[in-house]
Amino acid sequence: MAAANAWDPASAPNSAGLLLGHFVASGLVTQEMLNISKRTAPCFEKFSRLQQITNIQAEIYQVNYYFSFFNYYFSTYTEKKKNCSSVIMQVLSMCEFLGSIPSTHTSNQKKKTQPYNLN
Numbered sequence: 001m002a003a004a005n006a007w008d009p010a011s012a013p014n015s016a017g018l019l020l021g022h023f024v025a026s027g028l029v030t031q032e033m034l035n036i037s038k039r040t041a042p043c044f045e046k047f048s049r050l051q052q053i054t055n056i057q058a059e060i061y062q063v064n065y066y067f068s069f070f071n072y073y074f075s076t077y078t079e080k081k082k083n084c085s086s087v088i089m090q091v092l093s094m095c096e097f098l099g100s101i102p103s104t105h106t107s108n109q110k111k112k113t114q115p116y117n118l119n
Helices: 015-026 031-037 042-100
Strands: none
Touching: 015 031
């Protein structure tokens, strides 16, 4: 959010503008002095640029942090998925092996029932 311009009389008064207005009214400073100070000094321009660079570096650091977190998470997930796939393949191969063994009894065969011997 941009702050109100203390130099612009049309903007809403803020504490800095009120203080400067009081200084002008008391004669401590003149309006001309304030107008001269209105120009931006090169050191402040460099400071502003340095602040922008710092903010961009912080954003890049944050994006890199999230990227490495997601990279770790998905590599772990992929590794678990590979492990799960290998377990499933082992179970399937075991089922194939067990299916190749001839069974002595299948559920499709009907058992012969013996009548009760009452004697």
